[in-house]
Amino acid sequence: MLLSKNSNGNKGMVIMENMIPTTLNHQTTLITRDGAEARQETVAVETPFKVVLNDETIGASMVLPDGLEEFGVGFLFGQGYIEKTGQVKEVYVCPEGRISVYADVENSGPKEVIITSGCGGTGKISRKMLEGAFEPLAECTLDLDEIEKFILEVLHYSDLGLRTHCIHACGFWSEGRLAAYYEDVGRHNAVDKIIGAILLGKISPKGAIYTTGRLTSDMVLKCARIGIPIVMSRTAPSSLGLAIARRAGVTLAAYARPHRVNCFNAPERILCP
Numbered sequence: 001m002l003l004s005k006n007s008n009g010n011k012g013m014v015i016m017e018n019m020i021p022t023t024l025n026h027q028t029t030l031i032t033r034d035g036a037e038a039r040q041e042t043v044a045v046e047t048p049f050k051v052v053l054n055d056e057t058i059g060a061s062m063v064l065p066d067g068l069e070e071f072g073v074g075f076l077f078g079q080g081y082i083e084k085t086g087q088v089k090e091v092y093v094c095p096e097g098r099i100s101v102y103a104d105v106e107n108s109g110p111k112e113v114i115i116t117s118g119c120g121g122t123g124k125i126s127r128k129m130l131e132g133a134f135e136p137l138a139e140c141t142l143d144l145d146e147i148e149k150f151i152l153e154v155l156h157y158s159d160l161g162l163r164t165h166c167i168h169a170c171g172f173w174s175e176g177r178l179a180a181y182y183e184d185v186g187r188h189n190a191v192d193k194i195i196g197a198i199l200l201g202k203i204s205p206k207g208a209i210y211t212t213g214r215l216t217s218d219m220v221l222k223c224a225r226i227g228i229p230i231v232m233s234r235t236a237p238s239s240l241g242l243a244i245a246r247r248a249g250v251t252l253a254a255y256a257r258p259h260r261v262n263c264f265n266a267p268e269r270i271l272c273p
Contacts, residue, residue, distance in 0.1 A: 023164060048063075064167070068093045087199070140229055143273070147258070148258040214238065231252055
């Protein structure tokens with residue numbers, strides 16, 4: 001377990017970085033019409049972690065053991081416990097399977113949650129997040145040249161997806177650069193890590209998020225609630241994801257490729273040449 005000081009400047013923020021490997025090697029047998037042969041394959045590590053707020057266990061999830069401090073904070077945001085930057089004071093990650101978050105919030109017992117289309121323990125979101133008016137979004141625009149650079153940098157930032165075929169990638173673009181990148185076995189987890197980075201003050205919500213996962217209701221809702229104005233995906237939105245984008249005024253861009261995007265809502269933030 002590595003102890004280090006978080007570089008985001010928040011006084012008292014201490015992170016226990018984990019040393020858990022994210023992959024393992026496994027010998028397989030490839031069987032074809034020509035016979036069988038031994039192969040070595042790379043397998044993504046999926047491991048359970050409890051998320052603890054002020055010494056009270058809130059939930060648990062199966063997660064790729066990387067970016068765990070961000071995941072823990074983002075998970076608590078989705079469950080309705082943490083709402084804004086500055087509330088989190090300390091985060092400790094224990095490789096034995098515990099993410100301890102200390103924040104200036106009241107746990108106030110279990111939150112009412114809605115079961116979503118997610119899996120791995122993150123397919124729940126607080127009802128509070130779904131109801132009520134949306135706050136104004138942090139405004140920004142992107143042109144197609146930036147989008148091309150953004151998508152290519154996300155897809156080529158890590159080779160873990162190519163090596164395991166088991167990983168969702170998620171990047172955040174701000175001020176003309178790739179400001180953050182996270183990956184996970186779960187698309188929700190990867191987005192939660194971006195949201196956690198925002199809540200920890202590592203990045204600003206003024207930018208665009210790109211995910212390789214589909215844009216279902218909870219994915220879009222969390223992005224909108226944290227104030228991200230542009231939400232892009234390699235794949236498609238669901239009907240409720242689209243409805244939430246309309247309510248919040250989020251630019252929802254699907255089937256995003258280096259040279260084109262298909263805007264389902266608020267296309268004015270995507271600038272043509």
